[in-house]
Amino acid sequence: MAEETELAVPPPRPPEENRPAGDDPAFVERVSEAIAREDAAALRAHVADLHEADVGALIEALPAADRPKLITLLGADFDFTALTELDETVRVQILEELPVETVAEGVRDIDSDDAVYILEDLDDAEKQEILGQLPMLERAALQRSLDYPEESAGRRMQTEFIAVPPFWTVGQTLDYISETEGLPETFFEVFVVDPTYRLTGSVPLDRLLRTKRGVKLAEVVMPDRHVVKATDDQEDVARVFERYNLISAPVVDDASRLVGVLTVDDIVDVIQEEADEDLKALGGVAGDEELSDSFWYIAKSRFSWLLLNLIAANVASFVIALFEGELQRMVALAVLMPIVASQGGNAGTQTMTVAVRALATRELRPSNAGRVIARELLVGLFNGVAFAVIMAVVVFARFGIADLGFVIALAMIINLIAAALGGILIPLALARIKVDPAVASGPFVTTITDVVGFFAFLGIASLWF
Incomplete structure (x- = not known):
């Protein structure tokens, strides 16, 4: 041996x-x-x-x-x-x-x-x-x-690919791949095109290697079901790759001529970029902001978001000013007021985050929007009642005023319902008018929860006491 x-x-x-x-x-x-x-x-x-x-x-x-x-x-x-x-x-x-x-x-x-x-x-x-x-x-x-437009498949595609006519045999194709210089280093399929370079279909490498050399490609070619147009948005293409577990996909122009190929490594980058952009937008940060950007660029890009929040804060303060007399008579109202607004803001942000992400992934559609809105309304109602009971007990134990516990409980229910509706309806409305919900939802939802929370709490208190 x-x-x-x-x-x-x-x-x-x-x-x-x-x-x-x-x-x-x-x-x-x-x-x-x-x-x-x-x-x-x-x-x-x-x-x-x-x-x-x-x-x-x-x-x-x-x-x-x-x-x-x-x-x-x-x-x-x-x-x-x-x-x-x-x-x-x-x-x-x-x-x-x-x-x-x-x-x-x-x-x-x-x-x-x-x-x-x-x-x-x-x-x-x-x-x-x-x-x-x-x-x-x-x-x-x-x-x-x-x-091609920015963030399109044409910008992401690789123009190096292997395309051969349908009358070639498997043997000719394999010899061409092994003997020709300048072909892509990594590829997953061989594309079959007609004389005008219109795509006929493709032959995966595993199928090619398992077929006898004398067989013509026309007999083993598979039609491509997921052909990408060069002008398609890269996010839509990424969604196709995710849904159908693709490794690569051919890219064609408006005349259906093969112009490139997209591979899964390109799509992973797209998914990461789009998720990063959405996450930044929810926080009021420009999607293209990076750690290496200058102080001045970052300051300018964040200014507009902070300005919107300042306007929202002024609206909320105007509502508070309407009840200045009640606040002076009962200091406890000023102590408890931020709790109602804060809970509403957090609940609205939760609903808004889920809605924005569902819109971005196309999971939230007109066909299921009604069901999702009803579900979020029930969630808001349930949490509103639960926290109303908790706060009623806390307020009575702290201030010894049973009526004040009832007032804050009722305001809590109203604000959490408003937060749930605002968190889902505002992103839907913005998407309907072609405005990115991730960018614009935050200030609107915050304004609604602050205004409704302050108005509900102080308004009920002014009527009750």
């Missing part, structure tokens, strides 16, 4: 070594020192085995002045895909400092979707200057993708 050969398997890295390169201050310092010495060989040794995501984290951890120097020193060894991992502000600053020739050469060596992602945030003049350095065919392909 032949003696078994023991494979040399490297030991697993300790947990502390598995953290991103940018999170290791000592490593960042060594890289920075190599840049200061202009030691390209040491720099290559440091970053040679890093994934592009880790290279991106390293770049962001470096001082701003060192970032373009790292790329220049690495030269052809720098993978420009790492720039897709950076905040937009950092990426644009780096690109503006690099020579046009360096950027042009860098985007030539990466996938077209990554090249478009890098170039799209630059000024038109800078984009054209870089594109002018590229060969005509590559320039035309990138320009076509850049001409």
